[in-house]
Amino acid sequence: MPELPEVETTRRGIEPWLVGRRIEALTVREWRLRWRVPRGLPARIGGARVESVGRRAKYLLIGTDAGTLIWHLGMSGSLRVLDAASPPLAHDHVDLVLDSGKCLRFNDPRRFGCLLFTAEEPARHRLLRGLAVEPLSDAFTGDALWRRARGRRASIKAFIMDSRTVAGVGNIYASEALFRAGIRPGLAAGRVSRARMDALVKSIREVLTEAIGAGGTTLRDYVDASGMPGYFRQRLFVYERTGKPCRRCRTPVRQFTQGARSTYWCPRCQR
Numbered sequence: 001m002p003e004l005p006e007v008e009t010t011r012r013g014i015e016p017w018l019v020g021r022r023i024e025a026l027t028v029r030e031w032r033l034r035w036r037v038p039r040g041l042p043a044r045i046g047g048a049r050v051e052s053v054g055r056r057a058k059y060l061l062i063g064t065d066a067g068t069l070i071w072h073l074g075m076s077g078s079l080r081v082l083d084a085a086s087p088p089l090a091h092d093h094v095d096l097v098l099d100s101g102k103c104l105r106f107n108d109p110r111r112f113g114c115l116l117f118t119a120e121e122p123a124r125h126r127l128l129r130g131l132a133v134e135p136l137s138d139a140f141t142g143d144a145l146w147r148r149a150r151g152r153r154a155s156i157k158a159f160i161m162d163s164r165t166v167a168g169v170g171n172i173y174a175s176e177a178l179f180r181a182g183i184r185p186g187l188a189a190g191r192v193s194r195a196r197m198d199a200l201v202k203s204i205r206e207v208l209t210e211a212i213g214a215g216g217t218t219l220r221d222y223v224d225a226s227g228m229p230g231y232f233r234q235r236l237f238v239y240e241r242t243g244k245p246c247r248r249c250r251t252p253v254r255q256f257t258q259g260a261r262s263t264y265w266c267p268r269c270q271r
């Protein structure tokens with residue numbers, strides 16, 4: 001599943017191709033995504049000029065002078081910039097055709113992604129208004145996290161993956177950040193010290209920033225906006241490394257299941 005770094009990598013990849021361009025057409029080949037593409041959207045967005053390409057959590061926000069497209073990649077979606085004339089392949093559901101002769105093409109085999117629209121302030125849209133703080137923003141601090149965790153019995157890993165705590169920290173990045181901060185993933189959130197929360201916030205920022213710099217993590221068939229895979233996977237310390245030696249202390253990495261998700265950790269480095 002594309003996680004926050006992959007979405008940010010996509011945003012950076014597509015931004016220079018879109019900003020300042022006029023939208024010639026929105027071609028929808030498959031309307032039934034996670035939610036139906038609004039029927040009137042092609043007429044609404046055709047002729048509009050793109051002013052910005054933003055991101056909130058894992059939503060891409062394409063701002064135009066007619067309103068904002070809200071695009072989510074879902075479980076298996078990807079966006080690529082191609083020549084508008086290149087023939088669509090299977091699962092190429094939507095093209096945003098630009099006046100440059102290029103198009104932004106959305107491919108999504110599982111169709112859990114979505115394309116919606118708002119003419120109002122995007123932050124007030126029903127999908128966005130309840131989102132917690134961005135992990136790379138200044139508002140995400142160890143102190144705020146520590147205060148929020150008071151009395152919480154949920155594991156620290158579940159706590160930081162909860163979208164009500166912080167937006168867009170998925171399984172890979174939660175596992176890696178907890179390793180770097182030396183925190184056992186199963187520890188109750190309310191028992192993590194203030195100092196450890198500072199370390200955890202720093203680690204979350206680090207892993208996300210490094211992953212963005214590396215173009216996201218290669219996840220099966222994930223490709224970024226230019227079609228290149230990310231290389232962050234080679235830098236993972238624990239994620240999907242069960243039984244392999246910890247890159248720091250050589251102790252075999254362990255795995256257990258929390259909820260429906262696998263958690264990876266080093267029993268020596270994370271106490």
Ligand SMILES: [Zn+2]
Binds near residue numbers: 248249250267270
């Ligand atoms: Zn270790």
